[in-house]
Amino acid sequence: MRLVSAVLVAMAAARAALAGDLPVKGVEAPDAGSWTGFYLGTYVGAGLVDSQWSPGATPGTLAAVSSVSGLGSASGAMIGSQVGYNQQVGAFVYGIEGEVGTGFLLSRARCRDGSTSVCAMQTDLVATLTGRLGYAFDNVLVYGKAGAAFLDSSASATGSGYQGQYTGSALRTGWTVGGGAELGLTPNLSAKAEYAYLNFGTDSIDLNYGVYGGAMSVSQSAQMVKLGLNWRPWGAPLPGTGARLPVPGRDWSGLYAGLHAGGAWGRDEWTSGTGFLADAAVSGAFPGTGTAMGLLGGGQLGFNYQMGPWVAGAEVSASAADLGSYTKCVTNALSMSSFGCHNTVDSLGSISGRLGQSWGDVLFYGKAGAAWVSGSGALFPTTATLQYTASGTRWGWMLGSGVEYALTRNFSAFLEYDYYDFGTQSLTYSGGGLSATADFKQRLDVVRMGLNYRFGTGPDGAVAAFRAPELPAGWTAEIGGRYFASTGRMQKDLMHPALTDRLNSRLIYGNTTGQSLETFFRFENRDGLFLKGFAGLGTLAGGRLNDEDFPSDVVYSNTLSDLRDGSLSYGALDLGYELVRRGESTLGAFVGYRALYQNVNGFGCWQLARDTTCDQASHQQVPALASALALSETETWQAVALGLNSRLQLAERLRLEVDAAYLPYATRSSMDNHWFRADINPQIERGTGWGTQLEAVLSYAVTNRLDVGLGGRYWYFATDGASTGFPQVPIRSPMTFYSERYGAFVQASYRFGDIPPAEADAAGMPTKAEPAPVNWSGLYAGGTLGGGKAHTTYASPFTPPVSGDAVDLGGAMAGGQLGADVQMGAIVLGAEASAAWSNVGGTDTCFSTAPVGAASGFNCGSRVNGLGTVTGRFGYAVDRALVYARGGFAWDRQGDSFNTYAFTGTVPDHQSTNTGWTLGGGIEYALLPNLSVGLEYKHFDFGGASGFTTTWLPLAGLDLAPDSLRLDMVAMTVNYRFLTFSGR
Known part of the structure; x- marks a missing residue:
């Protein structure tokens, strides 16, 4: 799947460059454009797959797990490709699209009540064939889609009721519905954001271990959020993007060197073992799968040679890395003992060839070649400190694609995605005088960005200054x-x-x-x-x-x-x-x-x-x-x-x-x-x-x-x-x-x-006329949306605890305010009353040293449901902004609980309204004659809450409420002014 994505990117680059060389100088397409035509593209995103396990019709030798009932959820990154055709009639766009993707979507479920069974489902491929219906305006196409969905998954089951690991796979069909928005960026390139829901119903999957086998029923559904690019090699330019005009070329020939930084994520899999590792995994219940993730940074050295729009080259890249994963493996299904498997990546790199096309100051390219990874691994019994370790360098292959932009005559910036696959290799793990082998499989996805310095200027040496890529009229992008x-x-x-x-x-x-x-x-x-x-x-x-x-x-x-x-x-x-x-x-x-x-x-x-x-x-x-x-x-x-x-x-x-x-x-x-x-x-x-x-x-x-x-x-x-x-x-x-x-x-x-x-100043900054003064005097009303942290403490009469007797809280708030300001010169004085709904809560342990036996330690917590203030503020006005400090009276509505259920069968709780003070500040900006927007911080202190007690003798008479509550809240404010700001 990653090969398909990389090839599509390279094809898109080539077609785009060729389109840019067409002899159409002086010809301008109608501004309206059209979404009609064939397209292909690629996407990245995130997926969530839910798998509900239930008994199969023929449990067979899996009878020990026939009471299966468990739900597993898998979340992870996804990558894929799509191909489709649109037909525009007026503002409506009709189309058909096929899509296929893959990702790291491994879910696990405790799939048999009353046992140690774990069922796992790995989603390998997700595909859809859908119809699309959209409405186009300007550069934007808003659409819905629906159709058939296909899911290729592999499953496994392990547990103490049977030996070994039962495995199987299935291709399932279902339906999908979703929608999104697509934006025309250039005459033949668009970007999309999309959500899709997929449902595959309930079906059986056969699981087998050697000559033994059986079936389980699994219900599956999925949700996907995607960002993608679509390229249209033929047809009219996309709406509002202008004609396909020729663009000046650039010669990328020469030696270059640079630096990069980025991140990687991937999958580490231990699949089988020999010697004492096989003995420790009775009947082969060996597999363990971990998610590797971390940062990397390094350098690259390469050479390009350009022939017309085509650019061929070779590159050596090396990165220091900090990637690692831990997972359970080598499980004895009878004694329920297990090992931990750990792998680290210290460095990785590649020796690759590159092929791309120059499109103005932009180079789109694909790359492929050999890859290496260096690091260490450890297998260790989880009930002992002995570790069996392995280290060394492994070789594999890589495939990737990217885009590079010429900043100046010599400097360029790039963004690149690479897929590394090191296959399954046998590693020797040694320790304590013993050694054994384990088969280890590793795959990595790498995203990196960086800078290159090209040592030769080439025939395009006259291009020495930075030039920003052009976007369609009316569009801006910040990256x-x-x-x-x-x-x-x-x-x-x-x-x-x-x-x-x-x-x-x-x-x-x-x-x-x-x-x-x-x-x-x-x-x-x-x-x-x-x-x-x-x-x-x-x-x-x-x-x-x-x-x-x-x-x-x-x-x-x-x-x-x-x-x-x-x-x-x-x-x-x-x-x-x-x-x-x-x-x-x-x-x-x-x-x-x-x-x-x-x-x-x-x-x-x-x-x-x-x-x-x-x-x-x-x-x-x-x-x-x-x-x-x-x-x-x-x-x-x-x-x-x-x-x-x-x-x-x-x-x-x-x-x-x-x-x-x-x-x-x-x-x-x-x-x-x-x-x-x-x-x-x-x-x-x-x-x-x-x-x-x-x-x-x-x-x-x-x-x-x-x-x-x-x-x-x-x-x-x-x-x-x-x-x-x-x-x-x-x-x-x-x-x-x-x-x-x-x-x-x-x-x-x-x-x-x-x-x-x-007009621009000497630094290239746009200038504007001196603004008219703003007067903040008048009455206003508005709303607030925000959230933040809180902290409570408890006064325990017992021995000081090792932790607890304090609770961290967090959450959200939303409310309204009514106030008035008076301005004298640049000074602004005001008063405001506010009230807000809030959901700020948390729990921790209190009175853990109370001498009450094996169940000592009590769950205490608070939830702030409402906040209010009456404050004055002092501000200083600059241009259209008001910077201010605020302080005054505050109240809250909170619920406090103290869990003594283990002893009394009850959870005493208490609702109270408490008073205190608030102090803070912020900035407010006059956006329109009657509208201002701001950012505000407030600190609240309410001291002790209204107390409550229990009659249970060990704690009888003790105050179970917190003796302090402090909140720190940050919010966006929007205010409507009943009198317009003077001067506007």
Whole structure:
């Protein structure tokens, strides 16, 4: 599939270049254009596949799993290609399209209640054949699609009720419906954003192990979000893009060298073993599959030779890398012991040939050749510290494609996708005087961007200055890169399966430090339609894991592990419309998609409380727990986003952009690895919930096209319905998940297409007339959308705890405000009353040292449901902006709970309204004569909440409410002024 995608890109480049050489000088096509014609293209995106397992009609030797009932969800990146034909009649466009794609979509499910069985489904290919119906306006085609869908999957089942691994595959048919928007970029090139839902119904799949076999029933559905490019080699130019005019060529011949940075993700698979590894995997239950992910950077050296529009060349590329994966493998189906499999990539590279075509200052190319990867691996029993290791360099092949743009006579920038395949190779693992082999298969997807310096000038040496690629009239594009440094937490609370109000355990992966590289873009047209998004890839390290159990072996247990070797990837895609525009300042609304993947790994196990779990004195059989891999959590969130976007031109070179989004529906699929517990490793989890995301960036225009900026981001997810299934337990256990991350980023971006027509200053910046003064005096009313963090503390009369007695909260808020301002010169004085709905909540452990036996440790938590303020503000007006500080009275409506269910069968809770104070500040911008948009921060302090108590004797008379509550909230504000700003 990746071969098809790369070939299509190369073909598109060639056809585009040839079209550019057609002798049509002086001929202009009608501005209307047409979508009629044949097209082909490629896409990237994300997919979510749900697989529901149920008993098959002929269980055969799989009778031990005939009571199958489990749901598995797989999320991952996808890549594919499409081919189609459109016919335009008036503004309506009819068409047919075929599409095929692949990706890393591996789902697992605890597929038999009461056993250790795990069923896995790998989605290999997804294809559709659909009809399309759309409506065209300007450069935009909005369409719906429906038709047939096809799914090629492979499945497996393992468990203690039978030996070995049962495997099978099936090609299934179903139906699909979806829709999207396509934007004409050039006369024969368009970009699309699309959503599709696919349903494959319920069908049987045969699973076999040697001469044994049986069948299971699986119901499958899928959702896909895609970004793609379509190329039309023939037919009229696309609407609004002008004629296919010849473009000047450039000679790319010569030696070049450069640097690059990027990220990689892929799949590591251990498939079989020999010697003691085969003995440890009774009847061949060996396979283990992990997701590798991380960052890379390095350099390249190459040579090009150009013949007409064709460019042939060779390149050597090498990258230092930090990629890794952990997975369960080498499982003994009888004793339920297992190994952990770990692989790292330290460096990788390629020796490749390149072939492309020059299209003006742009070079589209494909590449293929030999590839190498260097790193190390380890296989280790999860109940011992002995490791069997292997290291070395492996060879394989690679295939890729990219686009390169000439910045100056000698410098060029490029963006490239590469697929590396190292096949299945036998590796020798040694340790403790023993050695054995294991078959290891690895595939990697790499995205990288970089700069090249060409040592020769060639015959095009007269072209020495930077020239921006042209876009259709009325279109602009901003494309850039970021470095994002962040911190965050992942938390899960596990309840009793039958006594669902009782907390059984809690894991908090706290203060994980993230570092990631990301790319972002924004396309918009003169009619107000915009498409924007970003994607990032990075690492997670640092922080601590607290694993608590209620009850544990003896008393309350709280074990500590160090976090490292984690990975992070995320993305967003938004389609919106600018509701208001004034010059370069805008306010728009959007609907979008969010995805977040996180993997964290906890090493070591130290008992902080008084239980025997991970207590060195009582666990001599595990003498060096401090170095062992103990716990891992891998989660994927996907969500729908509804939000507002504003861009405020504060000064000629200074712009503030703010995004505020509420995520009303989110899905979470995850896997827990308790590495010391083969019986529950892996533990499959799933849930649905909601979230929020806020982002703000202040950018500075270095030139009229190049910007640099500094920004911040906050995201929060929580479930309101989640569960997992345990072996030997016939019903599922309820769970609650929280995920939070926030940090700062630096960025640089380049703007393509139209820029505001104006006289330019010496630095090439557009200039404008001196603005008329703005007067902020008057009454206003408006709305607010935002969110943020909170923190509560509890006053325990018992021995100081090892952790807890404090809760981190997060969430969203939305509300309204009414206020008035008076301006005196540049000084603005005002007063405001506000009220907001909020959903800011969290839980943690309180009074864990209370002397109440094995179930000690209580689940405490709060949820802030409403916020209000009456404040004064003091501001300073500059041009159309008002910078201000704010402070005054605040109140909240909150619910507090204190879970004593293990002892009393009740969960005392209390609703209260509390008063306190708020202090903050922000910036507001006069967008229209009656409309202003702003960014605001508020800190709230409410002191102690209204108290409540219990009559249960050990805690009788104690205040169970938090003794402090502090909130930090950030929001976008939109205000309507009843009197117009003077001067407008």
